[in-house]
Amino acid sequence: MPSLRDIKRRIKSVKNTQQITKAMKMVSAAKLKRAQDEIIAARPYAEKMLSLISSLAAKTPSESHPLLRAASGENPKTAVIFITSDRGLCGSFNAVLLRTVERFLREAEYGVNLYLIGKRGIEHFKRRDIEVVKSRPYGSARPKYGHAVEIAHNVINSYLGGEVNEVRIIYSEFKSALAQRPVVQKLLPITPEKLAEAEEFQVEMLFEPSKDEVLSSLLPKYVEVQVFRALLESSASEHGARMTAMDSASKNASSMIGGLTLKYNRLRQAAITKELMEIIGGAEALKG
Amino acid sequence: MAESFLLEIVTPSRKLLSKDVEEVSAPACMGEIGVLSGHAPMLTMLNPGVISYKKGAESGAIAAGRGYAEVLPDKTTILIETAELDSEIDPESARQSLSKAEDALKNLTQDDPGYQDASDSYELALARVRLKERHKG
Numbered sequence: 001m002p003s004l005r006d007i008k009r010r011i012k013s014v015k016n017t018q019q020i021t022k023a024m025k026m027v028s029a030a031k032l033k034r035a036q037d038e039i040i041a042a043r044p045y046a047e048k049m050l051s052l053i054s055s056l057a058a059k060t061p062s063e064s065h066p067l068l069r070a071a072s073g074e075n076p077k078t079a080v081i082f083i084t085s086d087r088g089l090c091g092s093f094n095a096v097l098l099r100t101v102e103r104f105l106r107e108a109e110y111g112v113n114l115y116l117i118g119k120r121g122i123e124h125f126k127r128r129d130i131e132v133v134k135s136r137p138y139g140s141a142r143p144k145y146g147h148a149v150e151i152a153h154n155v156i157n158s159y160l161g162g163e164v165n166e167v168r169i170i171y172s173e174f175k176s177a178l179a180q181r182p183v184v185q186k187l188l189p190i191t192p193e194k195l196a197e198a199e200e201f202q203v204e205m206l207f208e209p210s211k212d213e214v215l216s217s218l219l220p221k222y223v224e225v226q227v228f229r230a231l232l233e234s235s236a237s238e239h240g241a242r243m244t245a246m247d248s249a250s251k252n253a254s255s256m257i258g259g260l261t262l263k264y265n266r267l268r269q270a271a272i273t274k275e276l277m278e279i280i281g282g283a284e285a286l287k288g
Numbered sequence: 289m290a291e292s293f294l295l296e297i298v299t300p301s302r303k304l305l306s307k308d309v310e311e312v313s314a315p316a317c318m319g320e321i322g323v324l325s326g327h328a329p330m331l332t333m334l335n336p337g338v339i340s341y342k343k344g345a346e347s348g349a350i351a352a353g354r355g356y357a358e359v360l361p362d363k364t365t366i367l368i369e370t371a372e373l374d375s376e377i378d379p380e381s382a383r384q385s386l387s388k389a390e391d392a393l394k395n396l397t398q399d400d401p402g403y404q405d406a407s408d409s410y411e412l413a414l415a416r417v418r419l420k421e422r423h424k425g
Contacts, residue, residue, distance in 0.1 A: 038301065041301055041302045041303065042300055042301060044296075044298045044303050045298045045299060045367060046300075048298060048365055048367055049367060052356065052358065052367075145300040145369060148300075149369075205329045205330055205331050206328060206330040206331070207331050208317060208318050208331070208332035208333065209317055214331060214332075214333060214356070217333060218356070225300065228300055
């Protein structure tokens with residue numbers, strides 16, 4: 001049986017925890033809002049890029065550029081860019097992602113080269129017998145386009161160098177603040193079907209310097225944009241997941257405080273009753 | 289009054305500008321181009337430099353890195369990775385980054401792999417400083 005003082009101490013510590021979770025929830029909500037705004041702000045650039053490339057790719061045979069062509073290396077390997085968060089306390093966000101990547105690794109027919117972004121993923125693969133080509137923390141600041149460029153160049157180079165014949169990216173897609181979904185997306189080779197979804201130009205255009213040159217400089221940019229989008233989505237998902245997790249943690253803390261307070265009051269009352277009984281009993285004994 | 293058309297400048301992180309203008313000039317890869325309303329459809333790569341636009345007496349400029357411009361008769365869209373409005377440029381840091389880029393460029397020759405990047409960032413830094421000085425004078 002815990003003493004009154006023990007329970008009081010418990011209540012206080014749970015209250016402290018609740019304060020922290022509440023603050024974290026509020027911070028995450030603010031960050032989520034910003035991350036969402038960034039996704040929206042990045043959209044026009046990505047859409048324009050996609051429509052330019054698709055109209056160009058439609059007019060050129062798919063063999064014309066190595067990034068469009070399916071690679072036929074002798075040792076087939078897949079490069080995977082895997083994005084997690086740096087920090088925990090965001091519910092099942094990282095667990096779900098790690099499960100997805102594990103399943104992918106199990107089912108992969110070929111060797112896999114991993115590019116890790118985010119400390120959680122790095123920690124997970126630290127003691128594993130898997131080739132990690134590059135890893136970097138996600139960074140606490142908002143995702144920068146420069147980071148996406150760096151990663152994109154890494155995978156493009158290894159793709160063009162024939163080290164891998166496919167590049168995929170695994171990240172958490174942002175559906176809403178309550179729902180995030182891990183996705184496995186193909187990054188390279190760029191498939192024309194995917195490009196065909198976008199609108200096309202009706203007009204003939206002039207190209208400077210030439211159609212091929214414009215296309216070959218645009219394609220790597222497309223990969224950059226995709227990686228950047230994945231980074232943004234992942235950041236929004238992380239904040240969404242943390243917000244939900246912290247919200248339920250605050251709720252749990254509330255109900256725990258409620259239970260503990262009830263127990264505390266009962267115990268206090270019992271103690272008072274007991275004391276009264278003792279006093280009355282003593283008085284009765286003296287009287288008689 | 290000349291006819292106006294829509295100019296849009298977008299970067300990965302934001303839509304920098306969306307405005308009706310009468311004239312745009314930009315450093316295309318094959319030389320400076322001027323765009324008026326009703327221009328033939330064109331897609332061109334842009335070199336780092338100053339993009340400027342005019343509408344009546346009003347004019348503005350943007351320091352931009354490498355990018356692409358899609359010109360249609362009634363609309364021009366410019367895609368750039370890094371771009372700054374002239375009002376956003378801090379003259380002090382612009383001058384510093386110019387001298388830094390200059391130093392970086394001195395140590396490289398045309399054949400170095402990093403030469404292209406270094407010269408791009410030099411051009412961008414130069415564009416920023418030029419923009420700032422033009423406004424003062």
